[in-house]
Amino acid sequence: MNTANRISLISHDTQPVPLPAAPPAIEVLSAEKIYPNGTRALLPVDLTIRQGEFVSLLGPSGCGKSTLLKMIAGLIEASDGKLMLFRRDRRENQRDLPLSFVFQEATLMPWSNVHKNVRLPLDLAGVPRAEADTRVHEILELVGLKSLVTCCPANFLVVCRCAFLLHVGW
Ligand SMILES: Nc1ncnc2c1ncn2[C@@H]1O[C@H](COP(=O)(O)OP(=O)(O)OP(=O)(O)O)[C@@H](O)[C@H]1O
Ligand SMILES: [Mg+2]
Numbered sequence: 001m002n003t004a005n006r007i008s009l010i011s012h013d014t015q016p017v018p019l020p021a022a023p024p025a026i027e028v029l030s031a032e033k034i035y036p037n038g039t040r041a042l043l044p045v046d047l048t049i050r051q052g053e054f055v056s057l058l059g060p061s062g063c064g065k066s067t068l069l070k071m072i073a074g075l076i077e078a079s080d081g082k083l084m085l086f087r088r089d090r091r092e093n094q095r096d097l098p099l100s101f102v103f104q105e106a107t108l109m110p111w112s113n114v115h116k117n118v119r120l121p122l123d124l125a126g127v128p129r130a131e132a133d134t135r136v137h138e139i140l141e142l143v144g145l146k147s148l149v150t151c152c153p154a155n156f157l158v159v160c161r162c163a164f165l166l167h168v169g170w
Contacts, residue, residue: 008057008058008059022050022051022052022053023050023051023086023087024048024049024050024051024084024086024087025049025050025051025053025085025086026047026048026049026072026083026084026085027047027048027049027083027084027085027087028045028046028047028048028068028071028072028081028083029046029081029082029083029084030044030045030046030080030081030082031044031045031068031071031078031080031081031082031083032044032045032078032079032080032081033064033067033068033071033076033078033079034079041064041067042064042067042068042071043064044080044081045064045068045081047068057069066104069101070101071083071090072085072090073099073101074090074099075101077091085097085099110152111152112152113149113150113151113152114140114145114148114149114150114151114152115133115136115140115149115150118136118139118140119132119133119136122135122136137149
């Protein structure tokens with residue numbers, strides 16, 4: 001069932017500056033998604049989120065919220081249309097952009113320890129190992145998880161895995 005047109009957007013003002021004055025951070029231009037198995041997950045969507053704006057996507061299960069977020073994060077390609085981040089085409093290499101993504105499901109490496117789980121995005125981004133290790137120590141200290149550094153997420157309770165993901169969403 002195609003329920004993509006039922007996504008609703010709620011913008012929460014977070015700044016005293018009128019939002020129209022802020023430059024766009026994310027622009028979704030008639031982007032749509034049809035998965036390889038033929039599922040039409042998202043009808044063409046147009047959306048502009050300005051810097052400093054806090055936006056919620058609302059809609060029933062299966063209407064394409066995660067699909068849209070994954071396209072914005074660059075994890076999947078739009079089938080048609082275009083996405084811009086800070087006025088740059090999403091298809092360019094944008095590893096330098098400050099983008100974080102917290103998965104709906106706890107996508108941790110249960111066999112690996114906390115330190116390596118947190119370091120993974122930095123490893124994938126090609127951050128030198130010494131710099132990555134330093135940043136991992138800093139972030140774990142910041143969120144009070146330093147004592148868990150050698151633990152494996154497989155041993156965490158589900159609720160802890162979710163909290164861990166939220167804390168370390170780069
Ligand atoms: N990788 C995939 N391949 C094929 N179809 C998919 C894939 N991922 C999602 N879908 C389908 O696309 C549609 C939208 O899924 P999506 O996960 O974006 O919805 P959602 O709004 O995030 O739902 P929920 O509120 O349950 O998280 C659904 O019909 C889903 O089954
Ligand atoms: Mg979802």
